[in-house]
Amino acid sequence: MTDPVYWKGHDAKVDTELVQKLFEGWVVFDQKTGRAKRRQLERNSPSEAQAILALRRLLDYILIRSYILKNSLSHGPCDDVVLGVLPALTSALDPESDSHRRVEFKLRKGNRSDFAADRQIALHVGHLCMKGEKKESAVASAMEAFQLSRANVFAAVRRAKARNRMLGIPEPFSIE
Numbered sequence: 406m407t408d409p410v411y412w413k414g415h416d417a418k419v420d421t422e423l424v425q426k427l428f429e430g431w432v433v434f435d436q437k438t439g440r441a442k443r444r445q446l447e448r449n450s451p452s453e454a455q456a457i458l459a460l461r462r463l464l465d466y467i468l469i470r471s472y473i474l475k476n477s478l479s480h481g482p483c484d485d486v487v488l489g490v491l492p493a494l495t496s497a498l499d500p501e502s503d504s505h506r507r508v509e510f511k512l513r514k515g516n517r518s519d520f521a522a523d524r525q526i527a528l529h530v531g532h533l534c535m536k537g538e539k540k541e542s543a544v545a546s547a548m549e550a551f552q553l554s555r556a557n558v559f560a561a562v563r564r565a566k567a568r569n570r571m572l573g574i575p576e577p578f579s580i581e
Contacts, residue, residue, distance in 0.1 A: 409469050423459040430446070464495045465495055522561065523568070524565045526562060
């Protein structure tokens with residue numbers, strides 16, 4: 406059994422990077438505040454449309470590979486799900502499809518914290534504490550470096566630690 410060739414004129418790695426931008430965004434640094442900031446693809450922009458097309462290509466490729474594997478090897482319990490769900494999903498992603506459903510990407514509402522910025526602040530404070538500085542001195546340094554209040558520095562550190570726990574990322578330092 407040979408792997409099918411990825412879509413002609415497209416690269417799977419580039420498509421994967423586009424899809425990651427679609428779902429996760431990317432990090433830029435704000436020169437004014439010195440903080441990391443997460444950016445997202447603009448809704449209904451040409452770059453969002455490219456990323457959705459890349460997602461469709463990746464899903465189609467996975468579907469084709471699953472179909473080939475199913476017909477050439479003994480298949481696992483998820484193969485039938487993949488073969489049943491992926492065509493519906495790719496059809497729902499196609500704006501010109503005759504599918505009764507469509508998948509739409511929207512940013513979540515509300516003032517969400519930025520994990521990249523929170524982690525940067527927590528790493529700044531933690532690094533200074535590991536070097537032997539007192540916690541209050543490290544927090545004061547972060548307040549100055551990132552133009553934040555004391556309460557906002559502590560809130561960012563709390564959010565970063567909670568997110569790390571949720572993702573199973575071990576804490577490299579303790580600043581409690």
